[in-house]
Amino acid sequence: MTTTAATTATPPVDPLLERVRAGREFGPNVHSTLDVLQVLYDRILRITPTTVDDPDRDRFLLSKGHAVAGYWAVLAARGFIPADWLDDQGGPASRLGDHPDRLLVPGVEIGSGSLGHGLGLGVGTALGLRAQGLTDPRVYVLLGDAELDEGSNHEAIAYAGATGLASLTAIVVDNSSATHGWPGGIATRFTVNGWTAATVDGRDHDALHTALTGQDEHRPHVVVAVVESGE
Amino acid sequence: MRDTFVDTTTDLLAEDPRTALVLADISADAFAPAARRHPDRVLNVGIREQLMIGVAGGLALTGLRPVVHSYAPFLVERAYEQIKLDLDHQGVGAVLVSVGASYDRAAAGRTHLCPADVSLIDTLHGWTVRVPGHPAEVPALLRTAVDGDGSAYLRLSTLRNDVPHGGDGALVVVRDAGPGTPLLVAVGPTLDAALAAVADLPVTVAYTNRPRPFDTAGLRALAGEAVILVEPYLAGTSTRVLSAALADRPHRLLALGVGREDLRRYGTADDHTRWHGLDPAGVRRSVVGFLRPAPVG
Incomplete structure (x- = not known):
């Protein structure tokens, strides 16, 4: 189930991202992920700073944990963490590292950084919610196209498809960074295993919203968000 | 099991x-x-x-x-x-x-x-x-x-002792040879072979099925100068734990277990127990060597 978040004014993300950046050069992965994160937190996820421990909340699992700068900025903009935390990211007293730690940051569902762990954790989370009769929450896992190189993802893709794990949505930000590419497209890796899939412009917020609400009730869903290489 | x-x-x-x-x-x-x-x-x-x-x-x-x-x-x-x-x-x-x-x-x-x-x-x-x-x-x-x-x-494991030994993880004394005698700690299914190995030796034998956290208080209460550890996994796995527990005392430690080498041999589990020196004869050989008085001079 998804609902559109209330359109109350939230601080713009860009100045907060600049605050995290603090003059450093950011890699393309930061910017390629930002639009998806904004659409998720603005229009898709049923999570607020007051429901981070609610069993009935949606779960968002950032599997590509290095895409963290935009994540911190969005979490600050939505009030999950104080904006002051952004100023010392990676510092000895900071809760915000170069990868997220769920025990240090409110609203962070998993600690990630080593690629290929989020989808398996997401499958387990979806199964755990189902086993407890929690049918409303949806589990969203954000990955990168290069992250799909890790074989652990393909264990999860095959199993979730075979068992029709319908409460799971994977989002793959495709900035063509996988060394050997994905001939035939990323979505086919999922659809051949029984997932539904939508491939959209990763900068187009309305297209992302449509794709992120395009699941059916029987199968897991993947959204491939394509951004230009090097963005 | x-x-x-x-x-x-x-x-x-x-x-x-x-x-x-x-x-x-x-x-x-x-x-x-x-x-x-x-x-x-x-x-x-x-x-x-x-x-x-x-x-x-x-x-x-x-x-x-x-x-x-x-x-x-x-x-x-x-x-x-x-x-x-x-x-x-x-x-x-x-x-x-x-x-x-x-x-x-x-x-x-x-x-x-x-x-x-x-x-x-x-x-x-x-x-x-x-x-x-x-x-x-x-x-x-x-x-x-x-x-x-x-x-x-x-x-x-399919390997087992003849009878169960209970306990909450604390060391259980299975054979008491008296104060100050060498202490042998057997973990899990190694117990019967260890008991047989030292049957005619003045060695106290204790058992645990919970190597972590290791019962260091029980160890300190039972251990004299010589301690022998028999584990069914890699030899020396618990050496650091026992050494730390006894760091303030003069002691000697013999740690028996499975070797690291790929033996490239098949056979049965009992064969491997023997090849790794964890059968009664193998344990006895190691213990006797360990307890033999050092040559004088």
């Missing part, structure tokens, strides 16, 4: 809706009745060990208590990073239950041997490790592990 584990886990699934079981095909047939009764909590992911641990981590994140079971090398060695990150780093726990280690299926060769499992688990923080020496010890150990919140490793 595996049958006892299956029965107890099947009971736990019925008793507590928080309990879940994650499999990777191994033992799936034995759990088929439980899977029919609890299809949402008995989850066989197929031959996918990384996913098996990842799923356990996800289940635990939602508040369930996962029991995860497979053959030892596939459960612990193949999915080690998932154990480290999908359980420990997420701040959640699971009960890992292995079969097969160290060399139960010796004829299967190196791919199915796993003497390093406890060493690997021992690189992590805060795990309880339980190594039953008899099938009758399994139910209580499993229930204690599942009732807790932390992570536990339960190591089941």
